[in-house]
Amino acid sequence: xxxxxxxxxxxxxxxxxxxxxxxxxxxxxxxxxxxxxxxxxxxxxxxxxxxxxxxxxxxxxxxxxxxxxxxxxxxxxxxxxxxxxxxxxxxxxxxxxxxxxxxxxxxxxxxxxxxxxxxxxxxxxxxxxxxxxxxxxxxxxxxxxxxxxxxxxxxxxxxxxxxxxxxxxxxxxxxxxxxxxxxxxxxxxxxxxxxxxxxxxxxxxxxxxxxxxxxxxxxxxxxxxxxxxxxxxxxxxxxxxxxxxxxxxxxxxxxxxxxxxxxxxxxxxxxxxxxxxxxxxxxxxxxxxxxxxxxxxxxxxxxxxxxxxxxxxxxxxxxxxxxxxxxxxxxxxxxxxxxxxxxxxxxxxxxxxxxxxxxxxxxxxxxxxxxxxxxxxxxxxxxxxxxxxxxxxxxxxxxxxxxxxxxxxxxxxxxxxxxxxxxxxxxxxxxxxxxxxxxxxxxxxxxxxxxxxxxxxxxxxx
Numbered sequence: 001x002x003x004x005x006x007x008x009x010x011x012x013x014x015x016x017x018x019x020x021x022x023x024x025x026x027x028x029x030x031x032x033x034x035x036x037x038x039x040x041x042x043x044x045x046x047x048x049x050x051x052x053x054x055x056x057x058x059x060x061x062x063x064x065x066x067x068x069x070x071x072x073x074x075x076x077x078x079x080x081x082x083x084x085x086x087x088x089x090x091x092x093x094x095x096x097x098x099x100x101x102x103x104x105x106x107x108x109x110x111x112x113x114x115x116x117x118x119x120x121x122x123x124x125x126x127x128x129x130x131x132x133x134x135x136x137x138x139x140x141x142x143x144x145x146x147x148x149x150x151x152x153x154x155x156x157x158x159x160x161x162x163x164x165x166x167x168x169x170x171x172x173x174x175x176x177x178x179x180x181x182x183x184x185x186x187x188x189x190x191x192x193x194x195x196x197x198x199x200x201x202x203x204x205x206x207x208x209x210x211x212x213x214x215x216x217x218x219x220x221x222x223x224x225x226x227x228x229x230x231x232x233x234x235x236x237x238x239x240x241x242x243x244x245x246x247x248x249x250x251x252x253x254x255x256x257x258x259x260x261x262x263x264x265x266x267x268x269x270x271x272x273x274x275x276x277x278x279x280x281x282x283x284x285x286x287x288x289x290x291x292x293x294x295x296x297x298x299x300x301x302x303x304x305x306x307x308x309x310x311x312x313x314x315x316x317x318x319x320x321x322x323x324x325x326x327x328x329x330x331x332x333x334x335x336x337x338x339x340x341x342x343x344x345x346x347x348x349x350x351x352x353x354x355x356x357x358x359x360x361x362x363x364x365x366x367x368x369x370x371x372x373x374x375x376x377x378x379x380x381x382x383x384x385x386x387x388x389x390x391x392x393x394x395x396x397x398x399x400x401x402x403x404x405x406x407x408x409x410x411x412x413x414x415x416x417x418x419x420x421x422x423x424x425x426x427x428x429x430x431x432x433x434x435x436x437x438x439x440x441x442x443x444x445x446x447x448x449x450x451x452x453x454x455x456x457x458x459x460x461x462x
Contacts, residue, residue: 008042008071009034012063015070019062026056027298033082042075045082052079057337114182119296120167126292128285131161134276138165138249142172145215145247149274151238155252156278157415157426158318162251166217167276169249173215183213187223191230201247207233211240214423215247219272222252226261238269248273253414258427279425281319283321286312289319293326303329303340311343314349316419325349366460368406368420374457375402378449387422400432401450406435409457 003011009032015027028051035043046052060077067075122142127135134154141152152169154162170182185193190210197206210216210299216237224231241248252259256270281289290308303326315325331341334347371385378397386399399421406412406420407429414426440447 003037003071005034005037005042008037008075009044010068011070012042012075012077015066018065019066025441026153027302029197030061030098031298032079033081035082037075040073042077044077044079046079047082050158050330052081053334053337072388090233095317099136116167116170116182121171122168124292124296125161125164126285126289128281130279130281130285131156134162134165134278137274137276138169139172141247141249142169145169145173146245150242151248151250151270151273152257153250153275154278155255155401157253157274157280157318157413159318159413159414160278160280161319163219164279165413166219166251167250169247170215170217173247181212181214182217183210183215184217184219186219187230190218191223191227192233194230194233205342207237210237211409213241213246215249216241218254219251221250222254222259222262224262224266225259228263230414231263231266235263235266235269238266239319242269242272254427255428258430267319277425280419280423283312286316286322289322290326295321306342307340307345310345311349316416318413318415366409366457368410368412370460371405371409371457372420374453375405378453387420389422400436401453403429403432404450405453405457408454411444421457 013029013041016029020029031047032052032055033045035045038045044055046055056079060079063077064075067077083450111217122139125135134156137149137152138154141149154165155161169182170184173180174182183367194203194206197203200234224234238248250270255275256262256267287309290312292305294308307329311322311329315321329340329345329348334375335345336344338344369383372386375398376383376386379394381395381398385395386402388395403417403421412420414429417429418424418426436450440450
């Protein structure tokens with residue numbers, strides 16, 4: 001009897017399960033799939049290159065030795081990256097795709113919304129001091145949409161979990177009321193659709209689609225700034241939904257009152273419900289986030305606890321940055337064919353660690369300390385003064401300049417910059433960046449001074 005690739009691989013897996021620890025089997029072999037069987041070689045798809053390399057080095061010989069027993073003849077096993085997996089999001093690459101759940105009868109799929117992520121649920125949201133208010137408000141909204149905290153306005157820097165909470169609300173509501181009509185959209189898409197509707201003379205259909213929804217989720221409302229026509233349309237959409245008792249959830253990188261060019265009437269309405277911020281996660285919170293990610297992706301045995309703590313202690317910005325660090329570490333270990341240790345993590349993340357390093361040592365390098373030192377020297381103040389809470393003019397301007405340089409030269413996130421200056425919030429950083437940009441336009445001498453410091457710091461790049 002000739003076996004198909006799927007049948008042959010299933011038999012091999014059944015035999016391998018008896019030889020390997022259950023956790024190892026689930027982590028590395030369960031997410032695989034048979035691709036083809038050709039002349040004594042079975043080609044197997046794995047989620048990513050790291051999984052391919054790991055399975056080749058750890059399991060290929062074992063599987064080949066089991067083939068005569070399981071199949072009755074020798075077979076070699078070759079792992080390849082599954083083409084279907086290449087398009088999946090980063091962290092999802094390390095696990096088998098979740099089973100597709102059938103839609104409950106009557107559930108509607110909004111035609112103008114992207115699909116909700118299976119990972120963006122309350123179960124997968126790690127709560128800490130930095131986000132507990134926003135999380136509590138989101139839970140309350142999910143339990144009683146349109147009744148409390150309407151609108152819910154969540155703000156914070158990029159990658160801290162605003163969109164996760166927003167989608168978690170939708171998941172919870174749809175689970176309890178499958179017939180709920182949901183519209184999830186970014187402000188840029190809202191703008192593009194309105195422009196298209198005006199051009200095609202279909203504004204009535206556009207308005208009907210947004211104003212008849214039960215739950216409106218709008219990401220990045222700060223992009224409404226300065227767009228009068230968009231703000232006018234959004235104002236009337238907001239009013240129609242609010243008066244109809246339907247829930248509105250908004251996210252932004254700053255609170256309503258600090259969005260430049262936003263009409264007062266919109267600012268006022270955004271404050272009608274609950275305005276909750278999400279801040280930079282502390283050490284314990286970062287460790288909890290990394291543990292959760294490791295658990296979701298079956299990496300508990302791959303990434304030791306001491307490596308989790310090392311990453312948490314050294315990557316102090318966003319959740320997205322923490323995820324990116326894990327991905328970079330896995331890729332580095334795969335390419336080097338090395339077990340994951342703290343030393344390997346230090347090597348893999350050296351660029352990130354250097355950028356986050358706030359202490360001198362190791363020779364000249366472009367990092368936060370170097371920027372603070374250069375600006376402090378130019379203005380005749382101390383590094384400690386820049387990081388202090390003092391708000392005197394002789395410290396405020398150089399502090400703002402140093403923040404500006406960190407954004408320009410290191411592309412640091414707002415929360416990272418704030419952390420380098422005594423834990424200032426991101427709205428303070430935003431104001432500083434905008435203030436320096438304005439002063440450069442208005443004062444050529446100041447702009448020249450900034451240019452000189454910029455050039456000097458640029459020369460420190462390795």
